[in-house]
Amino acid sequence: MRNFKIFLAFIAFGLFMACGGGNQKTETTSESPSASSTETPATDATSYDPKRGEGKFDETNVKIDATLNTAMADAGEKAAGVKCTSCHKMSEERLVGPGWKGVTQRKSPFWIMNFITNPDPMIDKDPELQAQLELCLVRMPNQSLADEEARNILEFMRKNDGVK
């Protein structure tokens, strides 16, 4: 053991003495994970639009009719059964997340579709979502919804809110 200590002491001493070793920049790393894993363009919190949320959906690419599209609502109910209803009730009652009753009256269709397809950046920026997180303590997971699934689920939420 004593030899180890001497050995380590010399190394430590050597590191102090080494010429500029501490300033030498490592060339050994490849691209950082944060640079590569961001799938949505990052925007700062000041440019966040709480009406629209953040994501790919807005007035230009989501068309909402006054009446219900029942085929879409049925498809949405099916998708929600697999990916959503473990945590959300159709009533106002909270399970893991809040109940869905009235959500389409409280939130814009774009906000809903952006949130369910792009939850992480929105939870980080949206003040209401942050308040919600304090209640639920579970970040809504990204359930890898396809665009069409998201639209159908929105239609199912509209049906749940009484749109005919």
Added chain:
Amino acid sequence: MKSNKILFLVITVVITIFMMSCRPKNAGTSVKGDSSVKSFVAPGQYDEYYNFVSGGFSGQMSVYGLPSGRLFRVIPVFSVDPEKGWGYSEETKPMLNTSHGFVPWDDLHHVELSQTSGEINGKWVFGNANNTPRLARIDLKTFKTAEIIELPNSAGNHSSPFGTENSEYIVAGTRFSVPPDYAEGDVPIDSYKKNFKGHISFVSVDKESGKMDIAFQLKTPGVNFDLARCGRDKSHGWFFFSCYNTEQANTLLEVNASQKDKDFIMAVNWKKAEEYLKAGKGVKQKVKYAHNVWDEHSHTATSTIKNEVTVLDVAALKDICYMIPCPKSPHGCDVDPTGEYIVGSGKLAAVIPVFSFDKLQKAIAAKAFDGEYEGIPVVKYEEALYGEVKKPGLGPLHTEFDGKGFAYTSFFVSSEVVKWNIKDLTVVDRVPTFYSVGHLCIPGGNTRKPSPKYLIAYNKITKDRYLPTGPELTQSAQLFDISGEKMQMILDFPTIGEPHYAQAAPADLIRNNGQLKIYPIGENKHPRVAKGEAESKVVREGNQVHVYMTAVRSHFAPDNIEGVRMGDEVYFHVTNLEQDWDVPHGFGVKGANNGELLIMPGETTTLKWVPDRVGIFPMYCTDFCSALHQEMHGYVRVSPAGSKTPLTFHVGKQAPAEKPVQ
């Protein structure tokens, strides 16, 4: 210990001199001042290379990052792993099936990354089972064992899983020759020379799916096949196998298999073997072996027992195999990136012979033979020899290449790595390893295009290098910077045991290969999947109770189950409904004589539980999944045999239901 003290003093002095002198390119030292900088990967940064390291007697394969030496994953391959449910879940049990039945352990020695045109393609990595001979293919999109094929007529599958330039074949040569499975096995052991035979399997790999199949086997004399390498570029179409125990001893091999001055490297013209196969020269033999395949959509393995293999007799079919004499029990048999030089490492030899592929071809054409060995022509040593590296060190084992004209050979006995020039056969550098190095790895070091920045030495003994942990010490590897003229040790890192061969690939090649993050729930074809809580249920089928259960942060459905009776077999089919990366759920139940389940997002996995007593049994999520992970549990009530307690189940009801709900 005395020699260690001296060693440390010497190193200490050398380091001090170096440190004080402040010259960055000093020779001959094993640790330099900037070594920690070279191996440092800052928190949150990625490594440059994936290092796939055999797990030896653990039976698994480990994945490290280079240059940091950080352990990322231990992939369960040939041994059960209760942590991941490997060999415990109903779906994975068939993966470990063999002609001998379920085998829970093996010994994985070597790895081979799949290649296209002699370069790593990032699709699969193969591993060998040494004890009960098998080959495994691991899918590098999932880092999961996707296929295992057993090898008949084999024992001690050591000369494996080395592959050809386009992974047309992965080979598997028997280390222990034995009587073939298709012949009488009940023979006296000392009838070795008469009854024991070698078999080398050529396992084909489908380019797209990776699916393996034993294309043919070569029946050879009864010797020990140790290691192997394919020819590349100009020698593509050939394979080289080191052989020892050409004495054909069957007892005290330590002495009796070390008698001859020279054993052999067997050169195999596998293109020729393919021709014979096409011409119908193969003999179909009755054997028995298991072929186990994982289905990514049903999340289930199937095991099929196969009964036939085609064997080519290399003594009868003259021009498939040639023996090249190689000094003293050759171990490593390595081919340089150009395909011209074949390096044999005689464990007990004082030289490293380097053979020339061109000379070998000329010698074969001119029939420059020294008789035959059991019907196989023996090429004259000098006619195949390019030259010898004289006095390189003691106990040469393995050689890797940097693509810049240098070879790096490990020396077990003298504990060092020796760098030598392939053209002029001179030693240019040597560094000590701590201690008794076995295999070496340079990323791409067995391909046409090595990436000559790092070399990793996998050591057999760590002795005093780490804090002691009782009689059993950590296994270890050491990382060297080989970008300069001189090798420089920059890191020690512990490994799982025991590391034999390893390969490394550029990080970007693997991480951009289409890595799977989740299993899409829509593509889940498990017969007992529950796609959503509405499909969760409990069904009695005789004495089997099938629980179709879902898991989502942070509850199971159902989480209250009653009506299970003593004598029942309960199957929990747990579907993880999450569709986000890095959200597995775990599942364990009290008293189960079984492992746990780790269920990836979108996956369905089954745990079998046979209750052993009446009572209430909690079940819970074992993988910390969310802020309410501690709440993610439920109960199963077990009643006596013949009990009238109805089968009920639910989630979210405070009062127990009287009859089945949902």
